[in-house]
Amino acid sequence: MNVIAIDGPAASGKSSVAHLVAERLGWTFVNTGNMYRAMTWAILQRGVDPADSEGVARAAAEVSIDFDTANGQSTIRIDGRPPGPELTGDEVNKSVSIVAAVPAVRERLVASQRALAVLGPLVMEGRDIGTVVFPDAAFKFYIDASEEVRAARRRAQGHADSVGERDRLDTTRKTSPLVAAPDAIVIDSSHMTLPEVVEHVLAVLRGRGLASSSAW
Numbered sequence: 101m102n103v104i105a106i107d108g109p110a111a112s113g114k115s116s117v118a119h120l121v122a123e124r125l126g127w128t129f130v131n132t133g134n135m136y137r138a139m140t141w142a143i144l145q146r147g148v149d150p151a152d153s154e155g156v157a158r159a160a161a162e163v164s165i166d167f168d169t170a171n172g173q174s175t176i177r178i179d180g181r182p183p184g185p186e187l188t189g190d191e192v193n194k195s196v197s198i199v200a201a202v203p204a205v206r207e208r209l210v211a212s213q214r215a216l217a218v219l220g221p222l223v224m225e226g227r228d229i230g231t232v233v234f235p236d237a238a239f240k241f242y243i244d245a246s247e248e249v250r251a252a253r254r255r256a257q258g259h260a261d262s263v264g265e266r267d268r269l270d271t272t273r274k275t276s277p278l279v280a281a282p283d284a285i286v287i288d289s290s291h292m293t294l295p296e297v298v299e300h301v302l303a304v305l306r307g308r309g310l311a312s313s314s315a316w
């Protein structure tokens with residue numbers, strides 16, 4: 101299966117790593133956190149309380165979401181529009197882990213994530229890609245970093261996001277909790293630069309015989 105799964109906790113750097121690895125391979129990058137964020141935004145727009153899981157499940161069934169891939173990037177349209185900067189705003193940060201714990205939300209988004217694989221080879225990042233979405237993916241990575249480092253990275257991006265609280269919700273939820281797949285390569289990026297992590301991932305892929313037509 102042409103999928104590289106990259107999972108890990110909030111602000112571990114997995115999106116940046118996945119994006120750069122995809123660019124180097126000429127594969128399509130998919131950020132599944134943005135899908136959960138877009139769904140959360142649409143649910144909040146409908147005035148639904150994120151803590152009302154039945155209301156969230158009903159709203160999630162009504163939201164229209166279209167996914168596509170173009171130029172190595174996956175694109176989302178939610179209720180007919182591409183989502184804006186509100187995806188990483190405080191309101192979504194506070195609610196996204198609560199919405200993402202609702203099974204009906206996960207079923208809908210996991211189905212869309214699997215459907216993207218028919219469009220070409222993917223580097224997909226998230227929380228459950230190697231465990232649930234693509235358990236048969238040939239290449240799985242789990243990018244970690246200490247909570248202190250991750251909180252500092254988030255602050256440096258200008259966000260006051262409580263990564264510790266999101267981790268607690270993401271690792272303790274009943275459906276698809278955040279956990280490294282048993283066959284994932286775990287990389288602790290606390291003391292590594294982004295290019296170092298990317299090179300490490302590419303070295304593992306080369307070592308495992310992933311062939312590429314480009315000179316990466």
Ligand code: DC
Nearest residue numbers: 132133136196197200226227228266
């Ligand atoms: O990667 P991120 O911080 O943008 O993800 C936002 C939230 O979405 C995260 O706290 C949990 C949820 N999420 C998930 O449950 N499963 C995924 N595959 C990706 C994200």
